[in-house]
Structure formats: C-alpha cells, structure tokens
Amino acid sequence: MTWYYDFMIIQPLKGTRDFYPKDMATRVWLFDHMRHSAKLFGYQETEGPYIEPFELYAVKSGEELVNEQTFHLHDRGGRKIALRPEITPTVSRMLAQKSKELQKPIRWFSIGPAWRYEQPQKGRGREFFQWEVNMFAANTPLADAEVLCVAASFLQSIGLTPNNIKLKINDRQLVEKRLTSLGVSSTHFGLVLKAIDRKEKIPASTFREMLHAAGLSDQQQQKLESLLSDKDLPDDAVWLRSVFDATKTLGFGNWIEYDPMIVRGLLYYTRTVFEAHDVKGEFRAIFGGGRFDNLVEALGGKENIDGVGFAIGDMVLTLLLEQNKKIPILPASPTKILVTVFDEKLVPKSIDLARQLREAGIPTELYPIATKLDKQLAYADKQGIPYAVILGPDEVKSDVVVVKDLLKRTQQKFLQRELVHSMESIAV
C-alpha cells in the first residue's frame, strides 16, 4: 500500500497553501472583516481577471517584479499572459476603460489571489491574497485620511491595537522639498528615496554609499540623516497636518504617526505614502500604500485620475495575528444541529426532523449511519456542533425529542411539533 500511496500523492506546488476547513474558516473570518470595514466606509467591491496581458505589468510595476517574478504563459495565439502579481494594475485598467462614465469620487476595493515566482520564506509565498482599497478622483487630505482609517478600522476589528501595529506616514513632496533645499538635484530623487527606503535594513556605511552614488556630499548626507531622525512633524507639512487632523476626527488618530523614513520604493507615489509596521519590528511591512497621480493615464485612459490606496497581503498579517494570539478558534463546521439516528427503523423519523429544521433555515446535519449513539455524539463534539437531537424508541412513544446542548452538557425534552420553533430561537 505504501508504495502506491507515495506514488499517488503529488506534492502541492512550492509556495502554495491548502486551506482545510479550519484554515478556510480563518481565511473567511479575515476576508469578512476586510469586506466589512471597506463597506462601512462605502467602498464598492470589484473583481477583475486573475490573468492579464503581460504588458499590463510592464507599464508600471518594477522591472524585477515583471521579468523575474511573474508567472507567465503563452496562449495558443502566441500572446504572453501573466498571472497577476498584484491587483493594482487590473483595478487601474478597469478604471481607465470606463473613466468617463464612472461617477466620481470612486471608492473601490477588491480581495483576491495574486502570484509571484520567488523563493518562499516567512510571510511570503508564491500564491497569496491581497486586499486592495482605493479612492479615486478625490485629491484631498481627507481622502488620504479616510483610506488610512479604513485600514485602521479593519485592524481594530480583528483585535489589533496601536500597541501592536502603527501606520507610519510621510509626504513625498515634503521629502522632495527637503532634498531640494539641501541642493539635491531632482534627477537624483529616485536614488535617494530608494536609499531612504532601505536604510533600516542595511548598514549605515551602505546607506552612505548609496547616498554618495546619488551625488550627495558628506555635508548633505549629514543634514539628511539629521532630518530623518527628527520624528516631529515639520511646521511646513501642511498636507500631512490636514491628514492627521482628519484621522483624529475620524476616530483613528492614535493609529497613525509621522515617520520621515517612510518613502516607499515604488516610483509612482506622488504625495502621501504610508506603511504599516508591527510595533516590535519583527516583520516586514504589513501593508503599504499612498497617493498617485497618473496611473490611469499611463494605461491609456482618456483622463488623468488621481487616487490613494493601499494593499494588504494576507501572509504577514496572519503571522502578526498568530503572534498576538488574535486568531479566533472557529468551528470548521457550519452545522448547528446534528440529528442522530437511533437505529435503522427510526432513520425516517430522523430524516423528517432534519428536513423540518432545514426548512426553518437552521444548518442541520443528519448522521448518515445508524451506529452507536456515543460515536455520533463524539462526532458532534469534535466537529464543534453545538446541539444534538436524539430520537429513540422512548421518545417516539411519547412524541418528544431530546435536545442535547453539547457545550453546557445539558439536555431537555421538547414535543416533536415544537422542536423547530424552540430551536429557531436557540440555534440561529
């Protein structure tokens, strides 16, 4: 048997995950909270294809992401097709296609899988899920603040607090203004931002080398470093101050803090940028986002639509939740009532009870084998089914059923005709 077994089980692909019922219950719990928070702020759910023309990603995504990390294939017409490595380009494309007719401002969100061909490691796989939230055509600090608050609202709803996780924000225009005042040429901004983005992960000497390569003198480097270590919001940060004020009024001010180190690696962010980090600093960024001016136009849209948004991956988030013991223990089974079967003769009686309960909308399972009661009850217990209905010869004689509460370890009798009514109030 063993050789046969080994031969038959084909390993899942590297970096993919199986979701058994318990895992799936957790995933659904997580996604439900994402949906709920987005909808609470009026965001509408969208979904695009999981496969797209390869060129869609060449427009904006990083070079490495496109060429090295995209799963791609060729269709029979020779077209190069990519499994989406992120959701944003799909959303932008959908927006660009209908940008004229869509009523603005636009609040959209999307939850779905994405794929990247890379070495799996902690918090990173080849197949993962992203929750993406965007507001388009509202170029205001309030829009930025709202998007941040959708994220904070979600984090709060799954039991996290500002003690676990902080949303760190910055303004790229503020950074660029600083660099200009230091005498840094705008052609070097990209390299400098990249260096700042990496500063925490690299040795100080490497950081200085990167700045040097971007044309900064020793004096400019020192000034930049002192600016980066100043965590007080500068007086001239008018936009950021408005964002902060709005998040406070929206009720999530304590989740958000200014951090001059946050600049993001991607080029297309133009103003507010933010990242969420666990306070202990153990994990990579939980999510990131910011404001961009021109995504749609780059995709051939007829008009330039600005936007602000973020994307959260499920993997690092799950690690953080596990570490903080915030993942609830959820029953894998949706069943509220298990109807047991006493013996072959009474099977029809049990079937009838189960049918009545289902017609009342109560998720009901019927044990499909006439076996010993203890086995059936043990099954219900292990499945986390809260109630069991027992119908034996004694009950049939007096027209009653026994309803056992598996959690309280109690049981009581109901008249058969009253069972459904009684359970409706208890079990739903």
Place this chain on the structure above:
RNA sequence: GAGGCCGUAGCUCAAUGGCAGAGCACCAGAUUGUGGAUCUGGCGGUUGCGGGUUCAACUCCCGUCGGUCUCCCCA
C-alpha cells in the same frame, strides 16, 4: 541566482555506528440509550531517494530531490 538548517509513523519529535521508539491523532473495547477525562488494546515505517564506507548505517561520506529560513528583490 547565493547560502544556513532540516528530511524517521497521519502530525510533533527521540534514537549519534549495534533489535526503529514515544506523545498526539485515528480505530476498537472497558460502558448494548449519551460526547471533552481515565484505563486497555489495535492500526500505522523501504528512516525522502540513489550510491559509497563498514562485520553492522536513521546515524558517517558523496550525489540528488523536497521542506524551511536568510540574502538578493519587493508590496
């Protein structure tokens, strides 16, 4: 693409050159109408795979495949 660590029962792991084991899980019974405990028994292995060294290999060596973590890169 580079490197570290690890592959032994369904799962977590022990056995460091000398009979391949434990806990958990699963099945059955103790209890012929009642589930989280307890006790008893049972099922379960080509020690990832291939080669080498040895009287003897889970153990040492080489190769290979797989997992995991880190670097690279990245939201």
